Amino acid sequence: MRRDWTRITSVVLAAVAIAVAAPWLWHKYQTRPDWFDPIARYILHTGLKNTVRMAAFTVVGSTAVGIVLGTLLTIRFWPSRVLIRLYIEVWRGLPIIVTIFLVYFALPRAVHAGWTSLDAFQAATVGLILWGSAQVAEATRGAVQSIPREQHEAASALGFGWIGRHAFIVLPQALRRLLPPLIGLLANVIQNTTIAGIIGVAETLETGNRSIERLTFSTGSPHAFTILVGVMVVFFAISFPLTRLAAFLERRLI
Numbered sequence: 001m002r003r004d005w006t007r008i009t010s011v012v013l014a015a016v017a018i019a020v021a022a023p024w025l026w027h028k029y030q031t032r033p034d035w036f037d038p039i040a041r042y043i044l045h046t047g048l049k050n051t052v053r054m055a056a057f058t059v060v061g062s063t064a065v066g067i068v069l070g071t072l073l074t075i076r077f078w079p080s081r082v083l084i085r086l087y088i089e090v091w092r093g094l095p096i097i098v099t100i101f102l103v104y105f106a107l108p109r110a111v112h113a114g115w116t117s118l119d120a121f122q123a124a125t126v127g128l129i130l131w132g133s134a135q136v137a138e139a140t141r142g143a144v145q146s147i148p149r150e151q152h153e154a155a156s157a158l159g160f161g162w163i164g165r166h167a168f169i170v171l172p173q174a175l176r177r178l179l180p181p182l183i184g185l186l187a188n189v190i191q192n193t194t195i196a197g198i199i200g201v202a203e204t205l206e207t208g209n210r211s212i213e214r215l216t217f218s219t220g221s222p223h224a225f226t227i228l229v230g231v232m233v234v235f236f237a238i239s240f241p242l243t244r245l246a247a248f249l250e251r252r253l254i
Helices: 002-029 036-072 078-093 096-110 120-145 149-157 162-199 204-219 224-253
Strands: none
Touching: 036 078, 036 120, 036 162, 036 204, 036 224, 078 120, 096 120, 096 162, 120 162, 149 162, 162 204, 162 224, 204 224
8 A cells, every 4th residue: 555655646746846847947948938928827827727717616516416416316216217317328428519519509599588698618617517417427326336235224224214324324435436536537627628618718728729829920930839738738737647546546445
């Protein structure tokens, strides 16, 4: 166990060191062009901020909705199971970009005239929550059903009802098995936030693309390679430690 913790700690520290050392080395040993600092601030202060906010809202919403739906899916009541299964299959089956388009363009037309349309950031977040909650619901169903039947019977023998049995006995054990998929979901959500740029959300990749276009029109030199490599480094520094942590927890907890 100590060896595994040492390995994951080393990987995380290495990723953080790369993310911190790269800008420092550039500052120390290179003469940065005039366009570099404004674009770096724009990508980090605007793009990365929106990416992190969107990912945080999505993970919280997906977890809350998905755990409830996944737990209810284990009830032997076919009307609720059919509805929840339909919800899961629809939002898991649709491409995320289609879901975001439905929320942003189709939803305001489908409801009454007094509806206030969601802005691009809100629509993208809702679309990601629909997709993420379907993933969490399916994972929760598997985690709850993996708890041995003897645990349910023992809780019932102690006088717990269905709610108490799941709240105090089943779900605490299922959440332990659900933690690695949730961390993996966070990494996937961070990567999928790039789709939100299609409807105008200024996330990390979109701010990079806007910067390339701005430089093309103002100077004639887009510097696309440098900017996109910087975007790649940002996503790698965030996603790689999360994927390694998810893999480590999967080995230790499941």
